[in-house]
Amino acid sequence: MNHLDEGTIHAWLDGAVDATRARDFEAHVATCPACATAVAEARGLIAGASRILNALDDVPAGVTPKLAPRAPPPQRQWRAASWVTGIAAALMLAVGVTTWNRDAVTNETHPVAEPMRNEGGAASAPATSAATGATGAAAFTAPSAAAGAASANQARTEADRKSSRRADAPSRANELPAQKAAAAPAPTEAEPTAIAKEAPLVPSAPSPPAARRRTLADSSARLQLSEVVVTSATEARAVQPLEVIPGCYRLMSIGSSDGRPIAGAAASAPPTAGGGGRLRRTTSAPTPQAVAADFSATVPHPLVRLDTVLRTPGYIVRSAVTDSLVGYWSPWRLDSARATILADGIFVLAARDRVSCPER
Amino acid sequence: MTDVERLFRTYHDPLVRYLTRRLGDRDWAEEVAQETFVRALRQKDLQNERAWLFAVATNLVRDEARKAIRRRRHLELLREEAKAEAMVEPPPTDLERAQERALARKAIDALSERDREALLMREEGLDYNEIAEALQLSLASVGTTLSRARRRLVDAYEEQRRLSDGRRTG
Numbered sequence: 001m002n003h004l005d006e007g008t009i010h011a012w013l014d015g016a017v018d019a020t021r022a023r024d025f026e027a028h029v030a031t032c033p034a035c036a037t038a039v040a041e042a043r044g045l046i047a048g049a050s051r052i053l054n055a056l057d058d059v060p061a062g063v064t065p066k067l068a069p070r071a072p073p074p075q076r077q078w079r080a081a082s083w084v085t086g087i088a089a090a091l092m093l094a095v096g097v098t099t100w101n102r103d104a105v106t107n108e109t110h111p112v113a114e115p116m117r118n119e120g121g122a123a124s125a126p127a128t129s130a131a132t133g134a135t136g137a138a139a140f141t142a143p144s145a146a147a148g149a150a151s152a153n154q155a156r157t158e159a160d161r162k163s164s165r166r167a168d169a170p171s172r173a174n175e176l177p178a179q180k181a182a183a184a185p186a187p188t189e190a191e192p193t194a195i196a197k198e199a200p201l202v203p204s205a206p207s208p209p210a211a212r213r214r215t216l217a218d219s220s221a222r223l224q225l226s227e228v229v230v231t232s233a234t235e236a237r238a239v240q241p242l243e244v245i246p247g248c249y250r251l252m253s254i255g256s257s258d259g260r261p262i263a264g265a266a267a268s269a270p271p272t273a274g275g276g277g278r279l280r281r282t283t284s285a286p287t288p289q290a291v292a293a294d295f296s297a298t299v300p301h302p303l304v305r306l307d308t309v310l311r312t313p314g315y316i317v318r319s320a321v322t323d324s325l326v327g328y329w330s331p332w333r334l335d336s337a338r339a340t341i342l343a344d345g346i347f348v349l350a351a352r353d354r355v356s357c358p359e360r
Numbered sequence: 361m362t363d364v365e366r367l368f369r370t371y372h373d374p375l376v377r378y379l380t381r382r383l384g385d386r387d388w389a390e391e392v393a394q395e396t397f398v399r400a401l402r403q404k405d406l407q408n409e410r411a412w413l414f415a416v417a418t419n420l421v422r423d424e425a426r427k428a429i430r431r432r433r434h435l436e437l438l439r440e441e442a443k444a445e446a447m448v449e450p451p452p453t454d455l456e457r458a459q460e461r462a463l464a465r466k467a468i469d470a471l472s473e474r475d476r477e478a479l480l481m482r483e484e485g486l487d488y489n490e491i492a493e494a495l496q497l498s499l500a501s502v503g504t505t506l507s508r509a510r511r512r513l514v515d516a517y518e519e520q521r522r523l524s525d526g527r528r529t530g
Binding site for chain 1: 364365368369372373377380381384390391394397460461463464465467468479480482483487488501502503504505506507508509510511513514517
């Protein structure tokens with residue numbers, strides 16, 4: 001069998017080849033070191049790319065940073081689940097180890113690899129193979145080791161990276177010191193005992209720059225612990241909008257050409273009394289006539305009720321008259337709601353415009 | 361559950377996420393998603409719903425993105441918003457995340473349009489058949505496209521990181 005080309009390898013790893021071919025590939029890779037390396041590298045690329053794409057999320061509306069931290073809608077929080085964080089950390093490690101092997105492994109990185117051994121047998125494999133500059137086979141076992149550093153990704157962006165970045169250090173080594181930083185914080189993450197075992201090793205590390213960096217990162221990670229808690233507290237604030245927002249609102253159609261709230265400016269330009277304005281960018285909206293033609297001039301559900309029942313993709317919006325489900329809403333800027341009315345449009349409703357619900 | 365509801369509940373979030381990553385702007389993404397669903401409702405019968413939705417959304421984005429006039433207005437909008445609202449110093453944790461996001465943004469913008477779209481669709485779980493259909497590619501070329509896109513993305517990200525580190529440490 002011929003060597004596998006890159007496209008085929010990715011197709012295989014993405015599960016896009018049939019079972020017979022997949023078996024052939026497996027058999028070939030088992031006996032062919034070159035292909036095994038290529039497959040390991042592909043795995044690293046897939047994982048790395050995925051991590052980078054996930055870093056794109058949480059883009060604030062309107063691009064410019066707004067007020068004090070806005071509580072993100074719970075279901076959109078890509079960081080919420082610890083298993084996601086764990087996988088993200090695993091992916092990061094896979095990239096780190098893979099590209100690590102590409103650069104020359106220096107002495108500085110060896111001490112950093114040591115603490116990983118404490119995490120269990122699976123960890124020793126990448127540590128040893130990385131230390132000896134072995135093939136990218138390390139990337140295979142990396143994910144299980146990184147599971148122990150599940151908090152790494154969360155702590156990584158929160159830990160003081162200034163302390164873990166040095167111009168003279170190999171850039172790959174940045175990944176691992178930050179993982180050591182994970183030793184202290186993130187009590188909610190998986191396998192805290194495995195991580196805690198790392199901590200005692202840090203002070204006894206030898207003196208090369210990597211170790212110093214690690215100690216710094218470790219101590220700053222302890223500082224960061226409070227920041228981690230603050231983040232959680234910020235998330236807890238998402239509950240408050242539920243106290244003020246649910247209720248009945250009038251939906252207004254687009255009428256006057258100047259009455260349209262611009263995305264992002266909606267909070268500062270108060271909706272006209274009586275109801276929420278439809279969210280529409282003046283740049284993208286076609287002429288007012290065309291828009292009115294697309295959506296009826298009178299909104300089909302002029303009076304809606306924002307419920308507290310959470311059902312993906314958001315809290316439920318019902319017609320205040322018929323009680324049927326008409327859309328979903330999510331908190332926006334603590335005192336408003338962004339409601340997507342199915343087939344109708346997106347509305348921003350300010351809590352102060354709430355009206356009393358009709359008798360049923 | 362009506363058909364509208366089912367379609368919406370199943371595909372709205374992944375579509376918005378795909379569009380947000382593609383555009384870098386959540387509001388714009390939501391608008392395009394909304395428009396996509398409106399068009400879906402006009403279809404009597406949708407085979408391969410996911411591929412269809414992602415294809416329509418992708419084409420909507422391409423059409424709009426080609427309009428230079430929109431870009432100019434977008435910038436005007438940003439200027440208005442910046443004036444209208446006070447910019448508050450974000451807490452450190454958000455800053456780190458924002459920096460990483462900026463790096464990722466630059467990295468993904470370094471890809472060609474097709475590579476970017478294919479990769480983002482794959483990230484939303486579309487299989488090779490769906491990607492081929494949505495982007496009008498041959499099934500055989502999807503693997504090559506993705507492998508190239510992933511490699512370029514990772515390289516571009518590392519490059520951006522190196523540049524950003526160099527700037528910071530001087």
